[in-house]
Amino acid sequence: MPLPKSLRRPVRRAASSSLTGQSQRKKCRTCNNLDPRDHTSSIYQTEAAKEPRASLNLVLDALSLAKTKQSGCRFCNALILALDAFFENWRGTRGRVNVVMKENATIKVSVDGQRWKNETVEIYAGSASRTPWPTLGTAHHIPVDSGSDETFDFIRRCIQGCIANPKHTACRFASKSSISAPKRLVDVGRSSSPIRIMDTEGRSFQYAALSHCWGSSPLLTTRKSNWAELAVNISFSVLPPLFQDAIIITRQLGLRYIWIDSLCIIQDSLRDWETESFKMGSIYQNSYITISATNSGDGSARCLGERRKPVKIPFQNTTGKEFALRARKILDHLPDNAPNGGPAKPIGPLTSRAWALQEHVLSTRILHYTATELLFECNTSYRCECMPERKAYPTTPSLIPKAVASKKTGAVWEAWQRIIEQYSTRHLTVPGDKFPAISGIASKIRKATHSDYLAGLWKGNLASDLLWHVSLPTSASSGHFALDTWRAPSFSWASLDAAVTFNILDDEEREIFVPTVSLLASSTAPTGFNPLGTISDASLTLRGPTTSATLCSEQNHGKWDYTLMIKGTSMIQITHDCMLVETDVKTEDGREQRTVRRGQPNDLSRQFKAPVLCLGVARYDNFIAGLVLGVSERNILAWERVGTFAAGTEALQNTQEQELILV
Structure with missing residues (x-):
């Protein structure tokens, strides 16, 4: 007879009696050999739970850890090398190093302080067949270039998975709106036609929408004086780098049109700005996909480009055999008590801008370009490159549709x-x-x-x-x-x-x-x-x-x-x-x-x-x-x-x- 849900909770217990006292004494008092088991603070899941069996959160003093000698614990040394690679000058801080471990999962390491807020280093096994120690897990591969074919294939799978899934009813109904379509769209052109701004004249088009920070850098905008010119031709070279990337993404997804606020609203016309800004809710809701330049602070910051590569951490076992140990920087975008604690938390300059919130909330499907990976959300689920499996996690775009659907x-x-x-x-x-x-x-x-x-x-x-x-x-x-x-x-x-x-x-x-x-x-x-x-x-x-x-x-x-x-x-x-x-x-x-x-x-x-x-x-x-x-x-x-x-x-x-x- 299975346990009732109320009893399926993590329990804390003493170190496992299966280990001898001698093997327990071999565990490093500082890092517990980066093993979530058999520590006084280890937490164990019940047998009915699907999550890994053991978990452990350690809080280490940064100054004390930094003084650990190279000839000391090889697990502490691996931890120090990972910190050195991604947290510059962490050794001089008086903060804390947080180490989060789960059995058969990657190890998450962060350092307290505003300088490294939301930044996490992930330590993982480079090969599933030769893990350095039994409890360490592997990680999903993340391409080192956000503009790679592999990354665009991931995007297409996300979108098609949303559109084709019969359970994504909220994603299909969300695009039905009584408010008219955008008055203008950017035609991204084809080999025989130029990039230009076009008047939709009330017709329906499948289009992408860009969510971005304007910032302080020069930005191409549509004004009364240049509207006629931009409606004929926009040279790709005069577009800000971010707009160039947005057009490339639009073309790669097989779309011909994109809505960009600075180009599709006449900025020095108060009447046009008020009329079109009032329709922004339906503009983002009705878009095929919203491209969120989450990590771009202004139009000069591209969203397509190389990311920082993982680093190899030297690690040998007691016999001198070397193993593939890797570390990479990730942003802590997963919700609290992941994976079911709430919506994902994309991180970047755009998330501090007020206008961008409703663009996030109201989009039916949205693709966040962050510093370390892509995150896809729709009205039903979210997926990211570090966790690509499609599951019905809560999302920010689902907040209003779910509330309305509850009829409460x-x-x-x-x-x-x-x-x-x-x-x-x-x-x-x-x-x-x-x-x-x-x-x-x-x-x-x-x-x-x-x-x-x-x-x-x-x-x-x-x-x-x-x-x-x-x-x-x-x-x-x-x-x-x-x-x-x-x-x-x-x-x-x-x-x-x-x-x-x-x-x-x-x-x-x-x-x-x-x-x-x-x-x-x-x-x-x-x-x-x-x-x-x-x-x-x-x-x-x-x-x-x-x-x-x-x-x-x-x-x-x-x-x-x-x-x-x-x-x-x-x-x-x-x-x-x-x-x-x-x-x-x-x-x-x-x-x-x-x-x-x-x-x-x-x-x-x-x-x-x-x-x-x-x-x-x-x-x-x-x-x-x-x-x-x-x-x-x-x-x-x-x-x-x-x-x-x-x-x-x-x-x-x-x-x-x-x-x-x-x-």
Whole structure:
């Protein structure tokens, strides 16, 4: 009788009794002979599990490891040689070396520190028939050139595997959209025809799309002055190197057309930019394949080219016999608790750009060109050159389709909030693009929920959306401030350039999550043709429980903390949106009223005690969560958010129902 799933868990146990005490003593105390077995920290899978039987994670001191003599442990020496080959000057660090081992698998080695973040060295057997020691596994071959025939064959297998697989229903349905096709495409030409920009005139074409960083290098763009010229002929030599590679990839895949934003949108036409950027969601969704130049920082950085070759690590057994031991650099793109812990994590400059997130999320099929290998994702699965088997792993492009297919509105709201959490960590060249750069995803959410979009929040999930909070910096010198130029209302996460998080609720928590505010009215004022894009004003009129409080600021270890004083309760620490300052605003009758607002970079931070208003937004169990508000300087009849709070319901027993305008 098989074990129930709840019992199929890794177990930690003492060293195997099958080994004699003498053989155990031969294991190196530092590296355990790079063997995941028979260490006090070894973890063993149950017999029912499909994963390798033993695993071991070692954390080694870099300085101590670097002092290991060449005549010492031959396993430590192999580890040191691999580190020397890929982590320059690691010997001088005071960090940690992390060694992850699994039985019959490769060994993953990383070094702590921002310099080597996400970088991993993989040690593996060069030959499956002659492994240096029994527990070391082999690795899949990765071509040393991303433009090789072998690599293009891998891409074709990935695409055809997606298209032909009957289980990939989400990949087939995703390309059906009511929004029109791109207005323009780049015709990559044939032997008898030139490269040019063509008007699609509403017709359907099979095309690729490019996702890339613009960067600071000169970039060929379509403008009113050169549109007619580019519609006739574009010389291959005048294209940026990245665009040249994108055209080569398009041709290699048997396609004739590609969509490149800088060429297919007239950049100095506001009307054309707003109209076409609003359609980006469907443009990437309907593309045959999205080419993601993940490792290219700008148009001058090619995505086709040579990669760093693996290195040979000298290794001999006790009899002097030499074995094929290899090491190569990989990027830690596999999800946590691989392979089923979540979507893959492609790494490169493009993953820090805000516009690229919706291109990733909304693509039906996407090919990431990273520094070390190719990663393919679709709405159903992902494959990479280091793990080419086709399996139904979670993917980022599947996030919204799966949420919609679940027919649970809560799943769609959760998908939106998770996307915003990622989006808020990314950068924009033009700060005013905060809403346009996410409008493609917002369009999909609106279509799925039929909810009103309220400056980055949703009417159907308003209470939960209002309770976003800033992921505060760990150091005193890296604090956040209010924006110099208004971009969004204070109740929106888009009003700050800061990473934000939400309290993601599961099904059980949603049942006890009770909104305590009601929406009486709302307004947003779009500035252009994109109804989900840039706005000039927005407000919410809410009714909910309020109580007056005093907000106190205090500096601790160089950082500012803010606490609420409410009559009859203990102090409540808030999660502030950024540095806060006290200020005076004039009331309707001309009197000055003390309040609190978000601080600007040139504001002097100091201790204060000033009145604020607390608005209860939602209740769950015996807790209530809400907003901390100050009187608005823009509209003295309205309130602006400065932070959030959470406290026991007894803290807000003496509340008063009140109508408030938030701006």
